[in-house]
Amino acid sequence: MLTRRIIPCLDVKNGRVVKGVNFMGLRDAGDPADLAEFYCREGADELVFLDITASCESRPLFYELISKIAGRIMIPFTIGGGIGDLQDIRHLLNAGADKVSLNTAALAGPELISRAAEVFGSQCVVCAIDAQRKDDGTWEVFTHGGTRPTGRDALEWARTAAKMGAGEILLTSMDADGTRKGFDIDLTRRITDAVKIPVIASGGGGRPEDFLDVFRNGRADAALAASVFHYGDIALPDLKRFLNENQIPVRMLRMPLPELKYDAAGLIPAIVQENATGEVLMMAYMNRQSLEISLKEGRTCFFSRSRRTLWRKGETSGNIQEIREIRYDCDADTLLVLVDQSGPACHTGERSCFYRSVESMGE
Amino acid sequence: MIAIVDYGVGNVGNVQNALERLGVECVVTSDVRLVEKADGIILPGVGAFKSGMNNLQGASLDGLIKARASTGTPLLGICLGMQLLFEKSEEGGGCDGLGLIAGEVVKFRQGPKIPHVGWNRLRSLRPSLLTSGLGEGEYFYFVHSYCCMPRDSKTILGVAEYGGEFAAAVGKFNIFGVQFHPEKSGEAGLILLRNFIDFEVNKCR
Numbered sequence: 019m020l021t022r023r024i025i026p027c028l029d030v031k032n033g034r035v036v037k038g039v040n041f042m043g044l045r046d047a048g049d050p051a052d053l054a055e056f057y058c059r060e061g062a063d064e065l066v067f068l069d070i071t072a073s074c075e076s077r078p079l080f081y082e083l084i085s086k087i088a089g090r091i092m093i094p095f096t097i098g099g100g101i102g103d104l105q106d107i108r109h110l111l112n113a114g115a116d117k118v119s120l121n122t123a124a125l126a127g128p129e130l131i132s133r134a135a136e137v138f139g140s141q142c143v144v145c146a147i148d149a150q151r152k153d154d155g156t157w158e159v160f161t162h163g164g165t166r167p168t169g170r171d172a173l174e175w176a177r178t179a180a181k182m183g184a185g186e187i188l189l190t191s192m193d194a195d196g197t198r199k200g201f202d203i204d205l206t207r208r209i210t211d212a213v214k215i216p217v218i219a220s221g222g223g224g225r226p227e228d229f230l231d232v233f234r235n236g237r238a239d240a241a242l243a244a245s246v247f248h249y250g251d252i253a254l255p256d257l258k259r260f261l262n263e264n265q266i267p268v269r270m271l272r273m274p275l276p277e278l279k280y281d282a283a284g285l286i287p288a289i290v291q292e293n294a295t296g297e298v299l300m301m302a303y304m305n306r307q308s309l310e311i312s313l314k315e316g317r318t319c320f321f322s323r324s325r326r327t328l329w330r331k332g333e334t335s336g337n338i339q340e341i342r343e344i345r346y347d348c349d350a351d352t353l354l355v356l357v358d359q360s361g362p363a364c365h366t367g368e369r370s371c372f373y374r375s376v377e378s379m380g381e
Numbered sequence: 382m383i384a385i386v387d388y389g390v391g392n393v394g395n396v397q398n399a400l401e402r403l404g405v406e407c408v409v410t411s412d413v414r415l416v417e418k419a420d421g422i423i424l425p426g427v428g429a430f431k432s433g434m435n436n437l438q439g440a441s442l443d444g445l446i447k448a449r450a451s452t453g454t455p456l457l458g459i460c461l462g463m464q465l466l467f468e469k470s471e472e473g474g475g476c477d478g479l480g481l482i483a484g485e486v487v488k489f490r491q492g493p494k495i496p497h498v499g500w501n502r503l504r505s506l507r508p509s510l511l512t513s514g515l516g517e518g519e520y521f522y523f524v525h526s527y528c529c530m531p532r533d534s535k536t537i538l539g540v541a542e543y544g545g546e547f548a549a550a551v552g553k554f555n556i557f558g559v560q561f562h563p564e565k566s567g568e569a570g571l572i573l574l575r576n577f578i579d580f581e582v583n584k585c586r
Contacts, residue, residue, distance in 0.1 A: 019542050020492075021500045021520065058567065063500055089398050094522060094565050111392050116565065139428045141496055141524040185496060185524075216498050239499065269500040269520040284513030307505065307517040326508060 021267045022233050023063035023240035024257060025218060026247040028053060031070050033083050050083060051090045057247070058091045060254040061271045065091070066119065066188070066242060069099035070163075081113045088114025096144055098188075107134050111142060119188055121146040122161040125168055125175070128182050135183030143186075144218075145179035147172055149205060150192040157205055164192050172205070173212050180213040187213060188242065191221040198224025198246065206236030218242050226252060226260040233266045279351040280305065285321060288353040290363065293342040299363035300371040302331075304353060309344075316341050318355060337361035383407040383578065384419035386446070388436040390426040390461060399564040403571060405578050411440045420581060421455040422446060424462030425564075427524065430472040430486065433461050437479075447479055455555045455580045456481070457511075463551065463558030464529055472527055481556050484531040491544035496526040501541045503549050503561070509538045511557050511576050512550065519569040521549070521561035528560065555580065 029036045034048040054065055067087070069080050077100075084097060097110050098119030107118050124130050124145055134143045148164045149157040149172035157172035176187055189209050191202035199222055206219045216239035219232045223243035232238045246252045258268045280286050285303040292299055302320040304312065308328050311319040318331040318339040332338030339357035346353050364371040385396050387409045400407040407423075408415055416422060424446065426433055437443040450456040458466045467478045470486035478486070489495050502518040521541075528547045531537055541549040541560070551558045557577060563570035 019501065020497065020523075023499050088395060089401075092399060092402075092565060092567050092570060094524075094562075112394070114392065114394050114398070116392070116395075140526070141427055141498065186498065214494055215496075216494055239494070280514050282510070282513075284508060284510075305508070306514050310516050321508075 019267050021063070021269045022238070022261070023218075024061075024229070024254060024268065025064045025066055025240055025242040026057050026062050026254075027066040027068065027220070027242050027244040028248075029068050029070050029244065030080070030083070032076055033079055036070065051087045054087050054091045054095070057254070058093055061258055061269070062093065062254055063240070063269055064093055065095040067095060067097050068119075069097065071100075081109055084110060084113035084115055096188075098144070098146055103130065104133060104137060107138060107142075111138060115142075117142045117144050117186070119144040119146045120184075121148070124179065125159065125161050125170070128178060131179055131182040131184050135185070140183050140185035143184050144188050145176075145184035145186070146188040146190070147176060147179070147209075148190045148192055151202070151205070157208075160192060164190075164195075173208055176209050176213050180215045184215060186216045186218060186239075188218045188220060191219075194222025195220070196245075197222050200224065200228040201232040201236060201238070201241070203231060203236045206232055206238050210237040210239075216240065224251075226257050229257060230261060230264050230266060233261070234264075276346060277350060278306075278309075278346060278353075279349065281351075283323075285323070286351060286353055288318075288320065288355050290318065290339060290355045290357055290359075292359055293356040294358070297370060298372055299339075299357070299359055299369070309353070312341060312344070312355075318357060332360065335361070335365070337363065339363070382415075382419055383421045383423060384416045385409045385423045385425060386416060386437075386442060386462075387411045388424075388426070388433060388440060388442060390428040390433045390436065392427075393425045395562075396423060396425045396459065396564045399571065399574055400578070403575055403578065411442065413441055413445055416442060416445055416449070419449075419454070421457070421578065422449060423577075424456065424458045424465060426459065426461035426465075428461055430461065430464055430470040430478070430527070431474075431476040433465055434476055434478060437465070443479060447481060450479075450481055450556050453555050455577060456557065457577045458556075458558040459564070460525060460560060460562060463560055464527060466551070466556065466558045467529055467531075470527065482529075482531060482536055482551055482553055482558065483533050484529060484536075486527050486529050489526055489528050489543075489547075491547075493544055496524060497543050498524050500566075501543060501549075501561070503539045503541055504546075505539045506537055507535075509550075509552050510580055511552055511559075511573060512538060513576050514572055515569060521559075521563065521566040521569060523549075523561045525560055529558070 094116040096117040097115040148160045159170040194202045218240040219238035220242040290299045308319040343356040464486045468480045500520045539550040540546040563573045
């Protein structure tokens with residue numbers, strides 16, 4: 019199932035992250051690449067960088083910065099701010115950006131969206147919409163960083179942008195932005211209902227409950243926020259755990275398993291021992307998947323080499339093994355699983371699979 | 382040396398970034414001589430099937446890639462690169478692909494929203510050197526509007542669910558394809574790329 023995405027947004031000015039970002043363990047809190055790497059480790063699903071640099075002379079510097087970021091993180095990232103034409107987009111994508119976010123220039127000439135989609139593909143064209151609520155209950159689109167009203171209706175513009183080939187919409191509620199009182203659910207829901215492309219909701223996220231709300235009731239595909247993450251008010255792993263517990267599918271980080279040495283077929287031998295007596299019961303193979311299942315379910319799950327499938331011990335016989343501990347050896351290529359065995363461990367009905375002695379053979 | 386084929390479809394630099402992180406010697410190229418002698422070939426790409434195929438043909442790379450893959454050189458197609466491994470696509474009014482894996486590419490119809498964008502889980506259907514060491518239901522980053530329909534279900538290594546299951550990873554001997562972007566899928570993506578790089582070593586063990 020497709021997960022909902024959490025996207026931290028970083029404002030970059032003259033190559034530095036603005037706003038007081040301060041995290042433990044960051045070498046340089048103002049370095050966009052350091053911060054990007056940090057968010058990556060924390061479980062961010064994507065990142066957005068907005069270039070709020072005033073002058074265009076610093077643009078080449080910004081391209082360099084993007085190349086540096088692309089070399090450091092392995093999740094998608096979007097660049098926005100001051101993108102005016104196809105040449106700009108080409109530079110940004112070549113530097114390593116995955117997507118570009120178009121705003122003012124797209125409103126001035128919507129064919130920029132369709133041309134960008136034609137040349138580079140819809141997947142990299144994000145249409146950013148800054149919307150403000152009007153007295154009549156509709157929303158008006160603003161440009162130039164939310165300073166200039168356009169007279170255009172946000173719903174109509176979202177539909178147009180989608181039709182022109184935008185791959186996603188980044189929707190910012192100007193009313194909610196900076197309030198930390200929650201996303202504009204009403205606006206988000208109207209837009210998600212109006213278009214068939216993914217919508218990223220932005221503006222107002224202050225508590226984990228706000229994110230739950232915008233996913234559940236706003237039906238947003240992704241949620242973007244800046245300061246709540248930068249100031250450490252919400253930690254990404256906590257937010258994801260909270261959403262997961264509330265049945266919102268989110269990408270959880272990989273389970274931290276020790277660096278085990280699997281063989282060429284991805285398998286590692288597992289010796290199973292009775293926890294109470296130390297008796298060796300059996301030996302079977304696990305792969306990473308069966309090991310994860312074993313850890314999750316607390317009962318052994320192995321990989322059958324003959325049948326080439328996973329098998330949960332005791333699935334048919336009822337002779338399950340409750341896991342007490344899993345150890346790994348000095349060179350990390352063998353597991354020792356301590357269990358409480360129900361019934362016999364061996365399929366022959368013997369308590370242990372090792373019921374025969376080599377010496378007695380052939381007598 | 383791994384050749385990352387540059388055939389003018391989108392950003393291939395990120396695949397190079399990922400391989401460099403793994404310390405793998407690689408080159409982004411459209412030079413037939415480099416593809417000719419590469420130890421492994423990666424066919425990356427986002428964009429349209431037809432222009433991708435035209436560009437491959439224009440650079441005389443289509444026949445070469447087919448020949449090398451058929452004689453055992455490890456080949457990994459990523460996203461559009463995976464789709465190009467198939468016989469044909471209905472994209473842009475229909476176009477023939479490399480035909481290395483039986484089946485065709487069709488417009489994604491089942492999903493609630495097209496394109497399918499974001500992190501989704503790979504459910505492994507059969508063990509493979511490509512997915513070795515990956516956890517159950519590992520997340521990968523997808524961006525696509527078309528999907529592959531392999532004719533032989535045995536070539537499907539793993540599926541993802543988006544309004545129904547579709548082939549997310551395929552494999553046939555030394556030829557692999559993934560619909561997602563391992564170069565954009567964090568640690569899980571690195572494991573998969575490492576597995577591909579090690580394929581030549583591991584298959585002999």
